Amino acid sequence: QQRSAAAAAAAAAAAAAAATAGAAPDAASKQDGTSSGQEQQGLDLPEAQAASNAATGAAVGAAAGKGGGSAALSTAAAADSAAAASLDEEQMDASDFVDENDGARVWTERLAAAGLVYDEEEEEWEENVDDDEDLDEDEDDISSLLTEVTPYGTWFSGDGSGTEGEDVAQETEEQMELSRWYTSQDGYLPPSTWGPVQIVSMKGKGRGLVVSRDVQQGQLLLVSQPLAMLEYVSEGQGKGEDDAPENEELADHMRAKVQLNPAQHLWLNELLWDGQGEKRLPTQEDISALHAAQGPQTPITMDLERLYRIVNLNCQGEEFKDISASTLRGEEAVGHLGLWPEAALINHSCTPNATSYVIGDRLIVRATEELAAGEEVTLSYLGRQLTMPLQMRQAELKEKFGFEAKCPRTRAELRSAGPGSKLGELLNETAAWCSELSEVLDTALEEEDMTEIAEIRGELEQRKEEVEAAMRTAKVTSKARRWLQASVYDLYDMISMCADEGESDKGKGSAAQQEPQVLDTEALAVCARILESVARGSDAQAYLAAEYMVRAGVRFGQHHEETHQARRMCKAAFTARYGPVSDALLDTLIATRLDD
Structure with missing residues (x-):
């Protein structure tokens, strides 16, 4: 949370600056077009520096008050540039700052060129609007003001000078589909998908997933629809950790309220491991039937103790859904706990080569590095404890899942x-x-x-x-x-x-x-x-x-x-x-x- 607040102003400033990198007029156009900033402001060099220092102090106080370290730095640097950007080109050229590695001043000169002004009374950057124009209530912080002018940065699209990047017509079909996944606000959900993976029996592990061909970083491996899922508001969204449901609560919810079709019942009763007996390998027909989702839905009648074991060994959860996608889709990035059957077949590693996250109720699994055909796909079962010492990780895995890592x-x-x-x-x-x-x-x-x-x-x-x-x-x-x-x-x-x-x-x-x-x-x-x-x-x-x-x-x-x-x-x-x-x-x- 500290980091999230700290980056807001710096990120927004850089986003706007990157998008308007070509907007600042060169020296010749400044000299030909208007009088110098020094004449306009009525400041000589010492006075301008004094004004810069005053604005810097005010900006640091304002941004630090919002809990952001890097926000304070970026905002202060921006305020320091407010006076500097107005000085005569002969006295202070932008190239001087580049040579001094003072990139913040160059960026914020461009912010001024984009039509932003620093309001000393409000202690923030804002659009240069008439006094009688009020900004919306949700646009009263620096990042909102900046993104109102330039909604997104251009770190990779276009040439970084504010020009548009790829046209929609130039996107591939896959890119257009991904755009729909991550930005659609009509409730569209990624379809269930079984990618270039296959289920195999693995010595010492039971079952596992391997890639059926060479795959690149970012390759989609599967999209899974849950048998059941609970949502909650996590600690970072205003409630305490006690609001996260226990695994048993998910099992109780399934027994009381969830109905499944025949293929889903098959997975729950026969294909998801309950910690006892042999693990049967699902067939391609089992997967196809699961994705087809056909047949009448009926309640779960399984013995509750066995259902507890299945949920404990196979469920997954996180404190938030994917943040970027949820925001762009107009949804809340709530915490969740669910049972995604295909993903339950993926084994653990303390250095996983895949990542997973939830959009809507769909669990997305992608390869995070290049994988050769036959290489095992792994995820982490540990959550935040992935960054703990070996003995703590092993104790957690042993207690919750009954094994120790051998990665x-x-x-x-x-x-x-x-x-x-x-x-x-x-x-x-x-x-x-x-x-x-x-x-x-x-x-x-x-x-x-x-x-x-x-x-x-x-x-x-x-x-x-x-x-x-x-x-x-x-x-x-x-x-x-x-x-x-x-x-x-x-x-x-x-x-x-x-x-x-x-x-x-x-x-x-x-x-x-x-x-x-x-x-x-x-x-x-x-x-x-x-x-x-x-x-x-x-x-x-x-x-x-x-x-x-x-x-x-x-x-x-x-x-x-x-x-x-x-x-x-x-x-x-x-x-x-x-x-x-x-x-x-x-x-x-x-x-x-x-x-x-």
């Missing part, structure tokens, strides 16, 4: 950080310590206690050095290092949040005390890369990759190598999650997720 990540961690090892003990201690410290940090961030935040960051950095030193001593490979970092992901995430808040504090106070502001990219990039190694295509990884791309563009400019790297990471993450969508829709999905 490559698990084997690598057993070699270097297994039970009894110094590194393993340090990781366990660090995870528990971070869990306790997170509440203290949340309070400090909420109260904007910069002294406390600085102290916490120092402790976190010290612990990080201990962890990194222990990994060097253990001589782990670069891949295993990322996996081990993922085992204490909260450590790196909390450092990133402290870095955001620390940077947002720069610029507060008098003009003499103000320091240049720099958007943090280093700590954020580490977090994005850690999640890329264990949860590629997840909502969290896609979100961090998008935020990293925006920050890199603001900090370094669009032609810097780090920005190019961030763009590649972002595109890969969103392609893995949403498939081969058009560049225009890709921009829309990114902007919508950042603006949420």
Whole structure:
């Protein structure tokens, strides 16, 4: 939640700037067309700088008050540019800022060129409208105002200069269908789909799914309709964790209210494992009958205890449906718990090569990396605990599902950080310590206690050095290092949040005390890369990759190598999650997720 608030203004500013990159007139047109900004404003250079400093301080206070570190940085940089953009071209050329890697000023010059003005009384950017024109109530924050002018960024569509990207007529049939999946507001749902996968018997695992041919990143593997699903409002949407239903509640709901057709009854009674006996392999006819959904619907009469076992072993849930798609479809991204029969055949890995999410009531599964024919498809059963140390993950899997993981990540961690090892003990201690410290940090961030935040960051950095030193001593490979970092992901995430808040504090106070502001990219990039190694295509990884791309563009400019790297990471993450969508829709999905 802290991150979501932090990125809103920076993302919106970069989106508008990217879309209007070609709008700022060049020096010749400025000199030929109008008098200089200095003459218009009646300011000399010192006065303009003083006005800039005052606006910077006001903007930092306003954005920080909304709980956003990067929002404060971006808004402050934008305010600082308000006066600078009006100076005479000979005194302050935009290329000077590019040379100084001060990309934020260049972006916000373009915001001004797009018709936005900084309202010092309201302490935010807004459209240049007449005083008697009122903005809608839902457009009173910076991101809404900016997206009203330029609804979506152009990071990938067009040439990044505000020109339109692909025409609708140029989209492939698949891209047009995907656009309908993610943006249709008429209730359209993706049809049940059985992609290039097949069910096989796997030694030591029972059943599993493998790809029947080579597939690319983002390939659709299946779309499953649930036998039953419950929805709820998650903690992040205003209610507590207790509002999430228990697995038994889903089973009770099925027994009391759900009716199934003959094929669905077959899957529930014979094909979904109840933890006892042999697992029968579903046939292609079983799958086709399930998708055909024919025959009369009748109540579930199964023994309740057996139904509890089936639901516990096969259900899936998450705190929200896909956020970008839900927003674009005009739906609420509510939490959900359901029983999707085909997806229940996919085995677990602590480094899954597929991702899943829900649109409406349909579970979408896509490959998050290239897979060779015959390679197993895997998902994570662990949710947030995927980023916990090995022993905690194994205990969770054993308790809930009756097995322990044997994936490559698990084997690598057993070699270097297994039970009894110094590194393993340090990781366990660090995870528990971070869990306790997170509440203290949340309070400090909420109260904007910069002294406390600085102290916490120092402790976190010290612990990080201990962890990194222990990994060097253990001589782990670069891949295993990322996996081990993922085992204490909260450590790196909390450092990133402290870095955001620390940077947002720069610029507060008098003009003499103000320091240049720099958007943090280093700590954020580490977090994005850690999640890329264990949860590629997840909502969290896609979100961090998008935020990293925006920050890199603001900090370094669009032609810097780090920005190019961030763009590649972002595109890969969103392609893995949403498939081969058009560049225009890709921009829309990114902007919508950042603006949420």
